[in-house]
Amino acid sequence: MAEASIEPASGGQSALALLLRFRTVIALVAVIVFFAAAAPNFLSVSNFLIMFKHVAIVAILAVGMTFVILTGGVDLSVGSIAGLSGMVAGALLLNGVPIVALGVVAYPSAALTVLMVLVLGGLLGLCNGILITRFRVAPFIATLGMLYMARGGALLMSNGATFPNLVGSADYGNEGFPWLGAGMLLGVPVPVWILALVALLAAFVTGRTAFGRRVYAVGGNERAALLSGVRTNRVKCAVYAISGTTAALVGLLVASDLVAAHPASGETFELSAIAAVVLGGASLNGGRGTIGGTLIGACVISILGDGMVMVGVSEFWQMVIKGIVIIAAVVLDQMQRRMYRRFALEAQLG
């Protein structure tokens, strides 16, 4: 996709400009080098597998969030939708679906449970989209409302209790759920495979499909998109549905990994996801950002967190440092844009 503001209008590429351009990659390398030196077993394969399982959680949410942010919106409800999704999966596996007319309880298989929960997430996201397009509620407010509703829904499902031991049973034919979050495939955790799949798909959709183009168009100039015949409302509904679906996927991964669904699961995940997208170079005004950037952003946020735990930084300082990193990312982004504007001026004036 076009990187309008990343490309200088003409030459004048200085070393500083290059540093600024690849700042997120540099930040990621710096984080890895620093913790490799500070924590002895940081570079071990087993540690990386664990860290990438954590990256997957943030990155999958952030990929969905990227679609929303590309249109100029924001989705605050993803953490709550993840929490609710885990609880719904737990309820389906433990309690099944009572079919009152027949007086029986049907237990969907683990795969069907996963599918049902993903659809639920997509529908909740679609609700956000409809609120935003049809009822003209600002994205911040619509998804804030959904944040509360989904979290409340999650707590209501069990009166605040945890659904434990989600292994399923052969009697009901619904075992196998823990594989999703805790399983391994070819020596790599399943969530990492899922992330790879989601990211590839998202990169393809944003870069190679007409839908992806329209997402960038809506974020770049919504009116122009509308006048070009783009059904902007439909595009917006779709991005929130995508974000809801990725949120549900994360909820499933977390519940599966813990083999339990906790109603408070996923709290503040939305903030990490937004941070990852912004670190990846996307603009909150929409129209600018890439899936690749978001992945690197998610790695920075997640590996920084894990690394700080490993070297024993206090939890309070961890928060302060993450905040500094996020703000620094945006400040550097602004510096880069100013620098290119100056190049453009110099080029024009000769």
Add this chain to the structure above:
Amino acid sequence: MTELLRAAGIEMRYGATHALKGVDFVVETGKVAVLIGENGAGKSTLMRIIAGVETPTGGELLLDGEPVRLGSVREAARAGIGMVHQELNLCPNLTVAENIFLAHGPQGETALLDKAAERAAARDLLARLGQSIDPDRPVGALSIGEQQIVEIAKALAEKCRILIFDEPTSALSEAEVEILFKVIADLKAGGVGVVYISHRLEELLRVGDTVTILRDGRIVAHRNAAEASVNWIVEQMLGEEGQLGRIAAHRVEGPPVLSIEHVSRARDAGSAALDDVSLSIGTGAVVAIYGLLGSGRTELLETAFGARRPGAGRVLLRGEDVTRLSIADRAVRGVHFVSEDRKAQGLFANLSVRGNMALSDLARYATRGLLSQVREEREVGAMIARLGVKTASAEAAIGSLSGGNQQKALIGRALLPGPAALLLDEPSRGVDVGARAEIFATIAQLADDGLAVVLTTSDVIEALAVADRIVVMSGGRVTLDMPAAQATETMLIRAANAQAGAVPEITG
């Protein structure tokens, strides 16, 4: 010739504003129908209705003799109607090729993009327009003229039966205009019905087959282009009440209030560049800055006012360097500005007439931060009376006023703090002809009272009528600066079309 589209008795009302009053308009195959009218006459509204952007409140559209309802741009596109919009409707974050094929690919609607095909098709379209713009360049990095070309290429990509050009040449060079006219001739030969809107009258007579003139939402005249002349068009456009006598009293400009010295800035998405502009404005005179869209006139005003920082050069206010001062700091020192875009940058729809007008200098009505409503009502009331703002009361919603009276209220807002310099960006935009004369009379009065007034205009007649001194801009440069008494229409138009770098011929 066959009739492609007929607009019959089109009515359009926006609240109290009656924008179109029973308009009939016909588009024929292989013909260029030219539509002329002043700003606010209803041309763009009519075109937006035909292009499916807006739905009329009355009348009907007949396509091939059948009534149609064009509820959206998509439906209009399906019916074969495309439009080159006046305001550039491009996504700055996307490339040229991506913008051209925003709604559908070169081979119609597909789910997957074929970037190579898009790039090739974009290059072909641009070549047809005589351009070698790289299809992979982001649109935000293009000049306004290049963006205009992309907008035209985008419309050509639609392969329409009816193509509307709403002021397509305002940002084009003469060479580019020639190429566009060749493309239009090709379209005509291919049986496409073209609607063409422009402010450049000579251009209209060259390209058009028929000429239709709109004034205040009505069709007032219609002729074959061969029988029309520039003088006839001007007469029809203005009507009798719209004739602007030269109201400038050729005041003598006093000592400089506002000086712009060697100001330059780079263009960016949606704004033009300024290239070493110097200009000094003295007390007690009206200076009109005339220029076409994208000439830099708005950017110059915004730089003077502080809404934009210049890349180079400085702005002096009564000798003090204010280049780095904010809008608020300059306002305190006596520079006030009225935007050309009332709705987006001027009015507060949520506030009353009084609330809107008092906003420029609330400290004036306040004692230790506490607003005195009595003082506010008194001063705002006096200003309403002074400018003759027609409103039910000071407490009426600002939206209930006509465009002209909204404009007067905004001028009143700028006058309440007692400025030394008043900057008006297109003060006659979206104002009917009667109110325009009143606004200009007010401006003349203000200059008589010693105020330095700067206004921009895209209307030669207006510039000549109201100003003591006329500055013409083109391509971000000042191409003419002379007393209005010595200027002629031809000189202004020539200077406005002068290419940056070329020395304009100023012989009249």
